[in-house]
Each structure stands twice: as C-alpha cells, then as structure tokens.
Amino acid sequence: MKNSDPIEDLIALLSRLPGLGRRSARRAVLRMLSDPSRQMLPLADALRAAAEAVRPCEVCGNLDTFSPCRICSDSSRERGLVCVVEGVADLWALERAQAHRGLYHVLGGTLSALGGVGPEDLSIQPLLARVAEGGVEEVILALPATVDGATTTHYVMDRLAPLGVTVTRLAQGVPIGGALDVLDDGTLAAALRARR
Amino acid sequence: MKNSDPIEDLIALLSRLPGLGRRSARRAVLRMLSDPSRQMLPLADALRAAAEAVRPCEVCGNLDTFSPCRICSDSSRERGLVCVVEGVADLWALERAQAHRGLYHVLGGTLSALGGVGPEDLSIQPLLARVAEGGVEEVILALPATVDGATTTHYVMDRLAPLGVTVTRLAQGVPIGGALDVLDDGTLAAALRARR
Numbered sequence: 001m002k003n004s005d006p007i008e009d010l011i012a013l014l015s016r017l018p019g020l021g022r023r024s025a026r027r028a029v030l031r032m033l034s035d036p037s038r039q040m041l042p043l044a045d046a047l048r049a050a051a052e053a054v055r056p057c058e059v060c061g062n063l064d065t066f067s068p069c070r071i072c073s074d075s076s077r078e079r080g081l082v083c084v085v086e087g088v089a090d091l092w093a094l095e096r097a098q099a100h101r102g103l104y105h106v107l108g109g110t111l112s113a114l115g116g117v118g119p120e121d122l123s124i125q126p127l128l129a130r131v132a133e134g135g136v137e138e139v140i141l142a143l144p145a146t147v148d149g150a151t152t153t154h155y156v157m158d159r160l161a162p163l164g165v166t167v168t169r170l171a172q173g174v175p176i177g178g179a180l181d182v183l184d185d186g187t188l189a190a191a192l193r194a195r196r
Numbered sequence: 197m198k199n200s201d202p203i204e205d206l207i208a209l210l211s212r213l214p215g216l217g218r219r220s221a222r223r224a225v226l227r228m229l230s231d232p233s234r235q236m237l238p239l240a241d242a243l244r245a246a247a248e249a250v251r252p253c254e255v256c257g258n259l260d261t262f263s264p265c266r267i268c269s270d271s272s273r274e275r276g277l278v279c280v281v282e283g284v285a286d287l288w289a290l291e292r293a294q295a296h297r298g299l300y301h302v303l304g305g306t307l308s309a310l311g312g313v314g315p316e317d318l319s320i321q322p323l324l325a326r327v328a329e330g331g332v333e334e335v336i337l338a339l340p341a342t343v344d345g346a347t348t349t350h351y352v353m354d355r356l357a358p359l360g361v362t363v364t365r366l367a368q369g370v371p372i373g374g375a376l377d378v379l380d381d382g383t384l385a386a387a388l389r390a391r392r
Contacts, residue, residue, distance in 0.1 A: 006246040006261060013239045017216075017224040024215030029246070030285050031214055033259055036247035043209045044247070047240035050202040050225070051232035063229055065202060089226050 061106030080137035257302030276333035
C-alpha cells in the first residue's frame with residue numbers, strides 16, 4: 001500500500017473527530033500536505049497550546065486558560081444570576097447569542113437512568129454549595145428540552161427549593177423563523193399552552 | 197467573551213480544513229478538550245510527524261515518507277505500466293480499489309485556460325522524460341471526465357504520440373450500481389456509444 005504510516009496515523013486520528021469521516025479526513029490531510037509548514041505545523045502547535053493551557057473553571061466548569069474563568073472573574077457581570085447549562089457547548093452558544101449577562105454553572109451532563117448517570121456524576125452538589133454561600137438571587141435552568149433534560153431540571157429544582165432562591169426555566173415555544181407545519185407536536189402543544 | 201485565545205485559535209485553524217465548518221470545528225474542539233492528553237497531543241504529534249516526514253516522490257509525485265515512494269520502489273509492480281492521474285487523491289483511490297498493478301505519475305492538476313494552468317505548471321515534461329527513458333510500454337490516462345480533464349488527456353496524448361508508447365484511457369459508462377434515470381445525459385450518451 002502507498003499510504004505511509006504517518007499519513008495513515010494522521011487520517012485515523014482526524015477521522016475520530018466528530019463531523020469528519022475517513023473520506024473527509026483523507027481530503028483534509030491531502031490539503032494540508034500541499035503546504036505542511038503553513039497548514040500542519042500551526043495546527044499542531046495550536047493543539048498543543050490548547051491542551052496545555054485550557055482547563056475547567058473551578059467555579060462554573062467553563063473551559064478557559066485560567067480559573068476562575070474570564071466570565072466568573074468579570075466584575076461587570078450580574079453575580080446574582082446563574083444560568084445552569086448541560087455542557088460548555090451550551091454556555092458558548094448563550095455567550096455567542098449575548099443573551100445572558102450573569103454567570104454560569106456547567107452540570108456536565110443530564111441525569112439519565114438508561115445512561116447510568118446519577119446526581120453524583122453531575123456538578124449538582126457544587127451548584128447547591130454555590131447557592132448556599134449566598135449572593136445568588138436567581139438560578140436559570142437552561143437544560144435541553146429532552147426527557148433527561150426535564151428530569152434533571154425537576155431534580156435540580158427540588159434540591160434548590162429549600163435554599164430560597166428564585167428558580168426559572170427557559171421558555172418553550174415556536175423558534176423564531178420556525179414554520180408551524182414542520183414543528184413537532186410536543187413543541188406546538190407547549191407553545192399553545194404557554195400562549196400570552 | 198468566554199472563548200480564550202488558544203481555543204479560538206484552534207477553532208479557526210480547524211475550521212479551515214475542507215469538510216469542517218466553524219460549527220463542527222467547535223464541536224471537535226470541545227470533544228478533544230474533554231480528554232486533551234489522549235485526544236489532542238497525539239493529533240499534534242501526528243501532524244508534526246507527517247509534516248516533517250512526508251514529501252513528494254521524485255519519480256511519480258506520490259506523497260510518502262521516502263522517495264522514490266513505496267510504489268515506485270516495489271519490485272513486484274509492473275514497471276511497464278504507468279497510470280497518469282490528476283492528483284494524489286486519485287492515486288490513493290486507485291490503490292484502495294486495488295485496480296492498478298503498475299506505477300503512477302501524478303500530474304498535479306489539469307490544464308485550464310480559465311484557471312491559467314498551462315503545460316509547464318503540470319508534471320508533463322517529467323512524464324515525457326520518464327517514457328523517453330524507456331521501459332514504459334503503456335500509459336493509462338486516468339484523468340477526470342471533465343472538460344479540463346479531456347483537454348489534458350488530449351494534450352498528453354499528442355505529446356506522447358512521437359514516443360511510440362501505447363496510450364489508453366479509462367472506459368466511460370454507467371457506474372456499477374448506478375441507476376440510469378439519475379445519470380447525466382453525457383454519461384448516458386457515452387455509455388450508449390461505447391456499448392459492447
């Protein structure tokens with residue numbers, strides 16, 4: 001075979017990334033090999049730099065080069081408002097939307113009976129400790145609108161109840177730009193129930 | 197913003213790869229950051245290793261860790277049979293199909309009046325020199341079935357003609373498993389003309 005080991009190794013590693021199959025990994029490698037010093041070495045350096053510098057924030061669980069992360073240490077943000085998300089991807093999405101001016105708390109997943117994920121596997125205890133410490137006025141539960149997400153939302157609400165903090169959830173309804181006839185029945189029913 | 201510089205840098209570099217947009221680059225980075233030492237450092241090392249070790253074969257233009265490449269230096273292959281391809285991706289595809297038992301010659305592109313690609317931009321002179329040296333009995337032109345590919349095929353055929361070597365081309369017709377009604381008119385007409 002003509003594929004030398006370093007090329008095959010690289011294709012195998014790249015094709016494990018989400019969104020890249022073997023075919024696109026091969027294309028990417030060929031493209032990069034056309035100009036290795038400008039396309040491969042900078043990527044290698046960036047991977048190493050990120051792997052070495054990035055770590056989870058000890059307060060909220062966000063990924064950043066320092067801890068507490070730049071959101072937790074930003075004094076201009078509303079410290080009384082904490083938005084609970086499933087993962088860092090959701091946190092990034094909310095930041096891109098510039099929709100939230102408070103802080104975050106990353107749970108690291110949702111409760112799942114089938115997946116064997118219990119409360120102790122998630123960052124729920126640290127959230128309770130954070131709220132119990134005082135200073136948090138409202139917790140926004142921004143968990144996915146799935147069965148596991150709803151289960152987790154209810155569980156966290158129950159645990160937060162004795163702490164006397166306001167707990168809110170994201171509104172459910174028709175997405176902006178969403179045509180009604182392609183929406184699932186659950187969303188339509190929820191949007192109708194929550195009409196204003 | 198919560199995106200630290202090393203993370204943003206990495207997303208920007210990854211999203212330049214063919215097949216990865218910003219969204220999938222972000223997903224890939226988040227996935228890798230969940231286990232940097234096992235997912236990022238090996239990829240960084242593989243990129244560096246490939247960038248440093250891989251170079252074009254001075255005989256055929258294939259990419260390999262040594263030159264002449266392992267195909268050119270494989271004594272079990274038919275040395276009188278040279279398959280001319282546009283790029284290394286095509287060479288790899290033919291090798292995966294195990295369809296060719298001879299050697300290769302990578303042109304590095306096709307002639308293109310619009311793209312400003314002339315004969316001197318392609319590895320045509322080295323091909324002629326290789327054939328003139330003797331030992332090559334048949335040249336198979338396996339260039340893409342596009343206008344530029346056909347132009348290049350004709351040009352190379354003209355240049356090879358005085359050297360007295362057999363020149364063949366890939367058959368055109370209906371792909372295996374291909375339904376007739378989704379094929380373009382050109383392929384259908386060509387398949388009909390070339391009926392056996």
